[in-house]
Amino acid sequence: MTRTLSSQRGEGKIGCIVSLLVLVVLGAVAFKVVPVVFSNQEFVRSAEEIAGRAATLSQDNITLQIQKRAQDLEIMEALEPGAVTVVKSGGGQGTCRLSLNYVRKVDLFGITTIDIKTNKEKVIPFADYR
Numbered sequence: 001m002t003r004t005l006s007s008q009r010g011e012g013k014i015g016c017i018v019s020l021l022v023l024v025v026l027g028a029v030a031f032k033v034v035p036v037v038f039s040n041q042e043f044v045r046s047a048e049e050i051a052g053r054a055a056t057l058s059q060d061n062i063t064l065q066i067q068k069r070a071q072d073l074e075i076m077e078a079l080e081p082g083a084v085t086v087v088k089s090g091g092g093q094g095t096c097r098l099s100l101n102y103v104r105k106v107d108l109f110g111i112t113t114i115d116i117k118t119n120k121e122k123v124i125p126f127a128d129y130r
Contacts, residue, residue: 029108033116036106039073040118046073047098048122051086054096055126059088062096077102078118096124 046069050062057065063086070078078084078100085099100120105113 032106032108033114036104036116039075040104040116043070043073043075043078044100044118044120047084047100048124051096051098051122051124052126054088054094054124059086062086062088066098075102075104077104093125093127096126098122098124 047066050065054062063084066084067079083102087097089095100118102118104116106116107113
């Protein structure tokens with residue numbers, strides 16, 4: 001005796017619907033979070049690159065360029081006082097200490113928020129060969 005499709009009970013439908021719902025929720029969260037994470041990574045790379053030119057730039061100029069990059073990437077949290085700290089030490093051969101410390105809040109459709117913390121400190125050596 002063969003079974004027809006109308007006689008099957010379809011127990012797999014609930015599991016499929018729940019799986020699709022979970023997939024949609026994860027996709028929506030990724031849609032909001034991934035761009036923030038990538039812009040943070042780009043900002044950190046840019047800040048390290050700017051600090052790497054410490055031999056030719058003053059401490060204030062380095063800070064201004066890093067803040068300009070934060071504005072370009074629309075990372076307003078990095079513009080708050082104390083979020084970006086640059087300390088240049090040494091003469092012809094010295095170091096540039098870069099500290100990035102801020103928290104970005106990502107709103108997940110009004111339900112909750114996720115905090116993405118950036119706490120990066122790097123000491124970059126430089127040599128002035130002018």
